[in-house]
Amino acid sequence: MTKKIVEKKKLKVFNLLLVLLVLTGLFLVTYFLIKTPIKNIVIKGTSYLNDDYIIELADIKDYPSFIMTSSSKIKKKLLKSEYIEDVKINKKFGFILQISITENIPIFYNNNTNKYVLNNGKEVKEDEINKNSNVPRLLNYVPDKKFSQFINGMNRIKKEILLKVSDIEYKPNDYDKDRFLLYMDDGNMVYLTLTKFKTLNHYNDVLPQLEGHKGILYLDNGNHFEIKE
Secondary structure (H helix, E strand, O other), X not given: XXXXXXXXXXXXXXXXXXXXXXXXXXXXXXXXXXXXXXXXXXXXXXXXXXXXXXXXXXXXXXXXXXXXXXXXXXHHHHOOOOOEEXXXXXXXXXXXXXXXXXXXXXXXXXOOOOEEEEOOOOEEOOOOOOOOOOOOEEOOOOOHHHHHHHHHHHHOOOHHHHOOEEEEEEOOOOOOOOEEEEEEOOOOEEEEEHHHHXXXXXXXXXXXXXXXXXXXXXXXXXXXXXXXX
């Protein structure tokens, strides 16, 4: 006569409780991760735009869920700004959101269009962001064929030197159609051609050699200084 095998119900109940415990734990962990907000927002690469502008534009001022916040959506929102050329989003350990910005910043004010010209060539009207920009004014018309080259030249000038330029005038002569005259804040004037804008970065090195005199620095053809005072 065969023996009847009786299953141990206690073991089945234990296994069921263990499964429920594991599932509950996974649910709680998932819920916690989904609900955990961004703990810190790190913005890199900006020198012109402030952090509040970036956070407001990205629509993350309320520090939403770290996991549920879409990096692609943040990038799309930020790229709507004319002052932002590129965006990179990185999510880091510790619920840290890092936003790296490549800026488009004003490099001069175009008196002919009454707009600011950004380093990528776009022109924008005066607004809350650019109205206090300390950039030189382009006083007169520059032919279209020269204008893009002029923008490239302006981009080669370091920020600290560009701050010393108050006005710029397109000043061609019979010998050179690429000639510009820059009026400096200190009273000096500088002649440059489109291929020599980068040489203005040495302006601070040249000043001691002028021994306090004011005049015209010719960097368009050679390097010489004409004293006016």
